[in-house]
Amino acid sequence: MAPTASNRTSKLRRLMNVLGPFFGLILVVVLFGMLLYIQDIRSEMEFDGATGFKAFMETARSIEYAQSDTFPGLKAFLSGANSKIIFIQTVIVAIGALGMTMIIVSGGIDLSVGSVVALTSVVGASLLVKEYHPALVILLTVLAGGGIGLINGLTVAGLRMMPFIVTLGMMGIARGLAKWMAGNQTVNSPPSFVNSMMAMHEPMQFLPLPPGVWLAVLLAAGMAVVLQQTVFGRYVFAIGSNESTARLCGIRVRMHKVLIYTLAGLFFGFAGLMQLSRLTQGDPTVAIGLELDIIAAVVIGGASLSGGTGSILGSMIGALIMAVLRNGSNQMGWPNYMQEIIIGIVIILAVGLDRLRQRRATTE
Amino acid sequence: MTARLRMRSLQKSFGATRALRGVDLEVGPGEVHALIGENGAGKSTLMKILSGAHAPDSGTIELDGKPFRPANPMHARHSGVSMIYQELNLAPHLSVEENIMLGEEPTRLGWIDRSRRRARAAAALAELRHEGIPLDAPVSSRPVAEQQIVEIARALITQPKLLIMDEPTSSLTDVDTKNLFQVIHRLRERGVSVIYISHFLEECQEVCDRLTVLRDGESVGTGAMAETPVPQIIRMMVGREIADTYPRGEREMGEPLLEFRNLAGFAKPKSATLSLRKGEILGIAGLIGAGRTETLRACFGLDAIRSGEVWMESRECTRATPGQRLSDGIGLLSENRKEEGLMLNRSLADNLTVTRYDPVSRFGIVQAGAQREASQKLMDSLEVRAESPDQPVGELSGGNQQKIAIGRLLHHQAKVLLLDEPTRGIDVGSKVQIYRLMDQLAASGKGVLFVSSYLPELLGVCDTIGVMCRGTLSEVRPVADWTEHSIISAAIGQTE
Known part of the structure; x- marks a missing residue:
């Protein structure tokens, strides 16, 4: 059969699914680049109190005649050092998003991530204080996250409860446990190579990146293969796409749900380890609301909360977009509340655009 | 005497499907009229037209001698045509009283008039001689038979002239069925006309005065229930010749x-x-x-x-x-392709091979090439019209989707x-x-x-x-x- 026009558009559409988040990232970087560029020029010209349209016009004119090649703001934004900071800021959200992508693709949700990160960071710090071998500490910390995930999974699958409710409960439980364990204060971890996983050597250069970044990249690559290429990954998609079909096709849905939440818990434990490394202390009050950042990253990356779609690459780009937004707003000198508003708008825009695109696709 | 309801050569098509090809139906005041036909004979389409969910393409409907073209179910209800569907349509968490008065709540200055609501709900139940049903109980806590009574009580609130009951006994026990028949008799005494849809002819014989048989979207016979023997009814229901040809090879x-x-x-x-x-x-x-x-x-x-x-x-x-x-x-093909049978947003290849990944995977890793090849082979042998095995199955037509669902059983061998x-x-x-x-x-x-x-x-x-x-x-x-x-x-x- 010869390919028809509609065939070609549907192929294009699928390509767009992959490239959409990429364009978003580029757009955000370019946008902040332009804003900073304008800001640089304006600060250089030192306008005499002109505001509004007049100021804008003068700015626009001045861009043409700009002689300076300093652009301190723009350069700082695009510098290797700043890119490094963006990557480091992304790591925790990104590692969390690896687990969350799997859960969301399977049609679930996990709200306990922030608390689990806090809990595992306290677990790790406490173990370091007790002078366990750092390698063992890493293992136990990650396993602690897996343990929480296992409980989530068993509850969701065993009692057939909504994951939203189960993990909402776990959010409180894990946070409370963290505070209890830490005696309601931070636990300073003694120096060890755990602390150096997110340490910034040579802060003025892009390389070397801290090992945590490389680990995140490695884990992401591994997870992408697991989710896209393995039979297990196909089952995750199958369960999220249509649970009844999955059952009909002999997939052991409940067992897989336990597996999914447990595996994701391991990632959350790992994110907790990164949190510990970054602060060099276990803090039971850290990462409040982190789960929402992670969910936002996954959703910006093209996943649907109703399950069955999503990709690791998309989620990683989503996490980067979030970090660039934060970082760019900082560079602009915008107050914190502006960042929150902007990130909120971007989430709605990203998902709204996706919906529009899909609606057009179905009405074609 | 003018008929309560008179339909003349009613027609309705959905795309190329002619659901109704010409239906005549006449129901007198206080008459219980059986509407009989096989699955797909057009009964539900007819009822949907009467309740205002669909508009007919041609033909006339008269209610008490006046033209009747309901715009929506609410309009039909207020014109005196109420409907009781086969599946109960109740809000399970609301009380019996709230369910009976749903959409018809008496108000005073925009606020619900609770005492009047209670009185009218109680009156409706009393009319059905079912005063015993507690008005405040959540309707889901009552047995199915009582829920059915609640449903009928709700239909009676608007003082209908014509009540349509679609398979009302399908979820009832024999005793409850007898009770329901008594309710129908009382409605008849009050002059309410009833269209009674049922597959069970003995029920129709017990409760109905007259009958109309539908077949392939046409009314093929009408008459008094007492004068029409069951074999004749069944003959009218079947009526068609087996014209289709079916392939049949040598099977042993x-x-x-x-x-x-x-x-x-x-x-x-x-x-x-x-x-x-x-x-x-x-x-x-x-x-x-x-x-x-x-x-x-x-x-x-x-x-x-x-x-x-x-x-x-x-x-x-x-x-x-x-x-x-x-x-x-053993492989099962679900009757419900969209809800259960297929993963609509997943590829043809994944839908075909999901029950048996062994031949297209190695060490738990799906071999995309092998999967695509196996899928293409199945798609060719089933003559599936699709662009590639990577296409989401939801983009295909119904027939092609079904072939993919069956193809999965073939792949599973x-x-x-x-x-x-x-x-x-x-x-x-x-x-x-x-x-x-x-x-x-x-x-x-x-x-x-x-x-x-x-x-x-x-x-x-x-x-x-x-x-x-x-x-x-x-x-x-x-x-x-x-x-x-x-x-x-x-x-x-x-x-x-």
Whole structure:
């Protein structure tokens, strides 16, 4: 059969699914680049109190005649050092998003991530204080996250409860446990190579990146293969796409749900380890609301909360977009509340655009 | 005397499907009128027109001598036409009183007038002689029969002139059915006309005054209930010639593959017994709700089995999960392609190979090339019109989607295929391809269990047919011993 026009558009559409988040990232970087560029020029010209349209016009004119090649703001934004900071800021959200992508693709949700990160960071710090071998500490910390995930999974699958409710409960439980364990204060971890996983050597250069970044990249690559290429990954998609079909096709849905939440818990434990490394202390009050950042990253990356779609690459780009937004707003000198508003708008825009695109696709 | 309701040559098409080809129906005041017809004869379309959900393409409707064109269900209701659907339409968490008065709440200055609401709800129940139902209880806490009464009470709130009841007894016990009949008698005494839709002719004989039979979207007969014998009604219901041709190759039946022995689930089936042999196509006929789908689901491990046995290749294996059934070599095609059968946003290849990844994967990693190749082969042999195995299955037409769902069973190399309404909602061309495929599968020694509501295809394709009635399947006979007439008789529980 010869390919028809509609065939070609549907192929294009699928390509767009992959490239959409990429364009978003580029757009955000370019946008902040332009804003900073304008800001640089304006600060250089030192306008005499002109505001509004007049100021804008003068700015626009001045861009043409700009002689300076300093652009301190723009350069700082695009510098290797700043890119490094963006990557480091992304790591925790990104590692969390690896687990969350799997859960969301399977049609679930996990709200306990922030608390689990806090809990595992306290677990790790406490173990370091007790002078366990750092390698063992890493293992136990990650396993602690897996343990929480296992409980989530068993509850969701065993009692057939909504994951939203189960993990909402776990959010409180894990946070409370963290505070209890830490005696309601931070636990300073003694120096060890755990602390150096997110340490910034040579802060003025892009390389070397801290090992945590490389680990995140490695884990992401591994997870992408697991989710896209393995039979297990196909089952995750199958369960999220249509649970009844999955059952009909002999997939052991409940067992897989336990597996999914447990595996994701391991990632959350790992994110907790990164949190510990970054602060060099276990803090039971850290990462409040982190789960929402992670969910936002996954959703910006093209996943649907109703399950069955999503990709690791998309989620990683989503996490980067979030970090660039934060970082760019900082560079602009915008107050914190502006960042929150902007990130909120971007989430709605990203998902709204996706919906529009899909609606057009179905009405074609 | 003018008729309460008079319909003249009503027609309605949905795309190319002519749902109603010309229906005449006349119901007098205070008359209980039976509307009888097979599945798909056009009853529900007709009722949807009367309740304002669809507009007719042509024809006239008169209510008490005045033209009647309801714009929506609310308009129909306020014009005096109320409807009680087969599935109860109640808000389960609301109270009996709130359900009865839903949408008709008496108000004072925009606030609900609670005392008046209570009085009117109580009056409606009293009219039905069911004062005993507590008004404040959540409706879901009451038994189904009382819920039905609540539903009728709600219909009575607007003082209807015409009440339409669609299969009102399908979820009732015999005692509740008798009570319902008394309610209908009281309505008749008050001058309310009732259109009573039911598959069960003995019920119609008991409660109805007159009847109209629908067949293929046409009214083919009308008359007084007392003067029309059941065989004549059934003849009117069937009426058609078996004109379609069905492919039938050389098939040879071997030893039994799959057997049910008094298989019973928790609601349905009550008792199913059959034996499917190699090379056999065994059809299961029956009305909607008779328990055919439930029988397949229980066999496949999707619903719990209460009692009875399932045997596969002379081995007892009653209790099993769907996964175990698949490894036994049994595959199920769901009647509900979109909700259960397919993962619509996943690729054709994934939908085809999901039950058996072994041949297209190595060490748990799916080999995309091998998967695509295997899928393409299946798509070619099933003549699926699609662009590539990577396309999401939701982009295909219904017939092609169904071929993918069946293709999954082929990829699984199932020895027994449980096909639940495999030709529902697909085009004629695809239907014929599916018949041919079933024939080929049987010829190659597989067993096919074929549930269908369309009698001509059952008679045309099957070697043996069993009829299911109210949860029970016992009579399995060679196809030559069946006629459409005898199948319908068995399906509605009439013994010849």
